[in-house]
Amino acid sequence: MKILGIETSCDDTSAAVVEDRHVLSNVLASQDALHAPYGGVVPELAARRHLETISSVIRRALTDASCSIEDIDAIAVTRGPGLVGSLLVGVAAAQGLALRSGLPLLGINHLEGHALSPLVHNDLELPFLAMLVSGGHSAIYLVRDVGDYVEVAATRDDSAGEAFDKGAKMLGLGYPGGRIVDELARKGDRKAIAFPRARVKADPLALSFSGLKTALWDFLCRHGRDFAVEDVCASFQEAIVDVLVARARASMQLLGVPRVAVAGGVSANSRLRERMNELPADVVFPPMSLCTDNGAMIAFAAAQRLARGLRCDDLTVRSRLPLGPRRAAETSAGATAG
Numbered sequence: 001m002k003i004l005g006i007e008t009s010c011d012d013t014s015a016a017v018v019e020d021r022h023v024l025s026n027v028l029a030s031q032d033a034l035h036a037p038y039g040g041v042v043p044e045l046a047a048r049r050h051l052e053t054i055s056s057v058i059r060r061a062l063t064d065a066s067c068s069i070e071d072i073d074a075i076a077v078t079r080g081p082g083l084v085g086s087l088l089v090g091v092a093a094a095q096g097l098a099l100r101s102g103l104p105l106l107g108i109n110h111l112e113g114h115a116l117s118p119l120v121h122n123d124l125e126l127p128f129l130a131m132l133v134s135g136g137h138s139a140i141y142l143v144r145d146v147g148d149y150v151e152v153a154a155t156r157d158d159s160a161g162e163a164f165d166k167g168a169k170m171l172g173l174g175y176p177g178g179r180i181v182d183e184l185a186r187k188g189d190r191k192a193i194a195f196p197r198a199r200v201k202a203d204p205l206a207l208s209f210s211g212l213k214t215a216l217w218d219f220l221c222r223h224g225r226d227f228a229v230e231d232v233c234a235s236f237q238e239a240i241v242d243v244l245v246a247r248a249r250a251s252m253q254l255l256g257v258p259r260v261a262v263a264g265g266v267s268a269n270s271r272l273r274e275r276m277n278e279l280p281a282d283v284v285f286p287p288m289s290l291c292t293d294n295g296a297m298i299a300f301a302a303a304q305r306l307a308r309g310l311r312c313d314d315l316t317v318r319s320r321l322p323l324g325p326r327r328a329a330e331t332s333a334g335a336t337a338g
């Protein structure tokens, strides 16, 4: 079954064709250069650029997969969470295409796309934990099955990607900053600066990165230009990675699930990959091309839902769209949602 996946939830316009676990094409039109002067995504500009590029991106996804719309069996599109203006462009394009071709149309949760993306190229026994670390989200989910997710941990403030991006902005490194910090950190000393590792007293699994951001700002105010940027990047990155690894470890122990799928833009981080691989667990990552937002993960999630007969006919666009309920104290890995 060939599925065309369309993703426009934030600042990347992407379309892909996926057949089972084969990514036949995955086209991405990045808007990084458009938003770079502002140091973050400008929603109005993002929506307009999606509108300009969506048709050609879809066309190229079909061409790269050596097929036409007649060869496609279903269309899948992200309906949330994300920027409403951006989401609307993708959903409208998908609806137009579905109307014209008569193909079934599936509305997919962006977070489900990320959470399942490591499974495109890896097998992982159920249940497993999905650690989703991106620019918009940082959370850990218990995946009991496709379509059955429980939020185990979430950030109280910034996401891990936001911490990377804001840190990079303070250091004048450009946008988006995660990849740049990752590269500079390779040449730096991770112990040079003792940045804080935040803990939330009431919730030991919760993530928090806003204090780290303030700590970096304080450091820069105190030191002016008298520091090695590589050392700051390495120490700052280590603080983020330490928190993520600690929460993954604690979640694994609490739920007795030694299997973790790490996904989202920050899952491309080389130090996070190194540290997660040291855990006594089965740890899988998506390939680099499926870490940041992409249409292939949306098509793949749709295929997984279709294979289980799960519904995805709701196409209402939502800026907030939880993947599943929050964990109740008694949540066990084996129980089903019912």
Ligand code: KG4
Binding pocket: 010, 133, 134, 135, 136, 137, 160, 161, 162, 164, 165, 176, 177, 178, 179, 182, 264, 265, 266, 267, 268, 269, 270, 291, 292, 293
């Ligand atoms: O998943 P994604 O494309 O978008 C959202 O759904 O939010 O993630 C983008 C985020 C950005 O914050 C970017 O800085 C971060 O992923 N990122 C990285 C790396 N590559 C991308 N963060 C750390 N290290 C990287 N190598």
Ligand code: ZN
Binding pocket: 110, 114, 134, 135, 136, 264, 265, 292, 293
């Ligand atoms: Zn994303």
